[in-house]
Amino acid sequence: MDDVVKTLEDHTEITDMNFDSVPQGAQSTARATPRPSQQEAEAAVRTLLRWAGDDPDREGLQDTPRRVVKAYREFFAGYAETPDEILARVFEEVENYNDIVLVRDIPFSSHCEHHMVPFVGKAHVAYYPTGGVVGLSKLARLVDVYARRLQTQESMTAQIADAIKTHLNPRGVAVMVEAEHMCMSMRGVMKQGSSTVTMRFSGVFEDNAAQQAHFFTLLRGAR
Numbered sequence: 038m039d040d041v042v043k044t045l046e047d048h049t050e051i052t053d054m055n056f057d058s059v060p061q062g063a064q065s066t067a068r069a070t071p072r073p074s075q076q077e078a079e080a081a082v083r084t085l086l087r088w089a090g091d092d093p094d095r096e097g098l099q100d101t102p103r104r105v106v107k108a109y110r111e112f113f114a115g116y117a118e119t120p121d122e123i124l125a126r127v128f129e130e131v132e133n134y135n136d137i138v139l140v141r142d143i144p145f146s147s148h149c150e151h152h153m154v155p156f157v158g159k160a161h162v163a164y165y166p167t168g169g170v171v172g173l174s175k176l177a178r179l180v181d182v183y184a185r186r187l188q189t190q191e192s193m194t195a196q197i198a199d200a201i202k203t204h205l206n207p208r209g210v211a212v213m214v215e216a217e218h219m220c221m222s223m224r225g226v227m228k229q230g231s232s233t234v235t236m237r238f239s240g241v242f243e244d245n246a247a248q249q250a251h252f253f254t255l256l257r258g259a260r
């Protein structure tokens with residue numbers, strides 16, 4: 038199975054932890070202009086409401102710009118987070134456990150960077166630990182760090198895998214993401230229910246077909 042993604046952005050460049058200051062993007066491109074004020078962001082939402090053909094001053098829409106801007110803080114909270122903290126704590130007293138760890142069906146919602154509409158799905162994350170394991174919830178949080186940014190599914194898959202590779206130095210990492218993209222189901226080709234699958238293998242998963250098969254067997258096993 039080939040990697041879907043061949044290139045990867047360097048997530049370690051994202052160092053700014055303060056959401057209200059100027060964050061660096063998921064793709065490591067520094068902003069050309071300073072972050073706008075909340076007032077400016079709300080004004081932009083009013084413009085889009087008018088663009089959609091509605092009246093931002095009618096009763097039902099009066100608080101909408103404020104709500105949208107607030108929702109954006111949640112949708113894109115990942116810009117203010119890095120994997121460093123999340124993956125920093127490793128538990129070493131696990132009876133020398135060094136077999137596969139797989140967390141499957143981690144739900145996430147993200148936004149595609151081309152249309153800024155949601156894509157929603159599940160991530161499956163596996164690795165072979167060396168010298169300790171991370172808390173299982175940390176793998177779910179790691180998925181959210183990257184999901185809560187403007188993304189392509191391909192980049193997100195690679196970023197999750199590479200963060201684990203960089204921080205935990207495992208014998209291998211496998212990440213598979215399955216998602217439905219609203220930009221395909223609500224617009225454009227209007228294909229509802231189709232799902233996109235991306236994966237990234239490294240280490241033993243990349244080198245060894247039997248390990249890939251093991252990953253898929255566990256993934257599809259009894260639930």
Ligand SMILES: [Zn+2]
Nearest residue numbers: 149151152220
């Ligand atoms: Zn899109």
